[in-house]
Amino acid sequence: MEQIIYLCQRYTNLTKADIQELCRTSTYLSESKLYESADVFIDVYNEMTHEALVVYHKKLKYIPSLYKNEVVGKDALLKNEPGVLRTIETSLNSIGLLAITQENRLIKQNIYPIRNEQRTIGVIIVEELVDHPACSENLKEQAGNSTAVPLKKSQIDPLIMDQLAEAVLIFDAATGKLVVSNHIAQELYRKLGYREAINELHYDNLSLDYTTFEYVLYQMNDQRENQMIELETAYLNYYFSIRKVWINAGSRVAVIIQDNTEVKKKEDEIVSKSVAIREIHHRVKNNLQSVVSLLRIQARRTDSKEARKVLKESVNRIMAIATTHELLSKQVEDNVSLRQMLEAVMYNFHHIFNPEKIQLHLNVDPRITVSSDQMVSISLVVNELLQNIFDHAFEPDQHGVVEISGEIEQKVITITVTDNGNGYDVNQRKETNLGLMIVNSYIKDKLKGKVLIESTKQGTKTCFYFEQNTNDVVR
Secondary structure (H helix, E strand, O other): OHHHHHHHHHHOOOOHHHHHHHHHHHHHHHHOOOOOOOEEEEEEEEOOOOEEEEEEEEOOOOOOOOOOOOOOOOEEOOOOOHHHHHHHHHOOOEEEEEEEOOOOOEEEEEEEEEEEOOEEEEEEEEEEEOOOHHHHHHHHHHHHOOOOOOOOOOOOOHHHHOOOOOEEEEEEOOOOEEEEEOHHHHHHHHHOOOOOOOOOOEHHHHOOOOOOHHHHHHHHOOOOOOOOEEEEEEEOOEEEEEEEEEEOOOOEEEEEEEEOHHHHHHHHHHHHHHHHHHHHHHHHHHHHHHHHHHHHHHHHHOOOHHHHHHHHHHHHHHHHHHHHHHHHHOOOOOEEEHHHHHHHHHHHHHHHHOOOOEEEEEEEOOOOEEEHHHHHHHHHHHHHHHHHHHHHOOOOOOOEEEEEEEEEEOOEEEEEEEEOOOOOOHHHHHHHOHHHHHHHHHHHHHOOOEEEEEEEOOEEEEEEEEEOOOOOOOO
8 A cells, every 4th residue: 555655646646535545445456355366456547657557466366477577666558558548538447458568468458447536546457368379379460460350241331431531430239349440440449559450349448438338329319310429529648529320220320530639739739839929929028128118217317318319219119019019919819900009009109208289090990900020010110100290290389180090902901190290391301310211111121012101281191001911801
């Protein structure tokens, strides 16, 4: 019992009550006259290796054990003993399954779950040697053979079944035994560690969805012929879609299994990468805010008005980028709402400059989305245009209105920024104003778009347009 407690505490997540139940079971087996002609084990799930771990061994009483060496503390591998992890996972008995011992001997196992508080916490394994030498060699050869066992006669054409991408298993309703299977089914169960051909095995030895054959027949009582029972299930590290259908001809149950493990893994990878990307955006935003804090400290320490102005403009540009990364850190999808992004830019700008006499209006189609790649460029461009307006379009005491609009037509997004300020000489300002140089550069090089600027004494209208990325859609 001390060994059971040590191994369970070191390698499992079992509770104190679970371990006590395993110890009670081991005491019962040790004192019982059951299974005196077999090696008996208790295995649990090893959280470190994700295999089954041997924690108890009761050896044969009157004849030598099948094992020469100590196996307590060693793993029972899925590829060698499929029934052990199967019973731990499904809580179903596994009866008469072939297995390979840690000493490379062919055996048959009967495996029964040990339960505590409605959970399977371990299994009892009763092992017997496949004693006939010829039978043993034949089974070993069969277990290593990669070709499927020939299909038995059925109303379903075996050649057609073997062309299917799914595993197909057909069970006799009277006996619950597998009578027909295709190549994919044989390969699937071989991958799950089954050492012998699966034909003639009982449904309860092959179930991957935690159901017994008795329950399947109960389900089929209410089903019409060709009406499917469909479900998805996780089995060990695999994911399956399973369909079951009743076949009146011959009174049989067909089970169709589709292995979705690779698809599920890809989906999990995508989710994991998405979470990682959002975390990166969050960290970038935090780092940019740290830079902003340093620039603000520097601005407060300088006596030069020009230097403070330049530092303030730099702070505003960095905050525009930080705002976009903050949005991306909260975004699950690749596409971002253009309106939501521009609202964030306007809020950030209003927070920094706090204009009292200038009204900001936003008129953007809420269905327009842009890619994360386009997002930063658009934010910087709009930020520069707003900063240019606040610096040059209005006198200190002048009231004014600034409007940002956005629309899309045939996958071309047009963003227009207008003001009713004093206007300026477009040709002269383009060559000397850093903000307009940034605007032109980002629109041309990053967005692959064009910009048009019209300015009179009644105000300025800046319009830039670019193609929406192919992965963007108007919802």
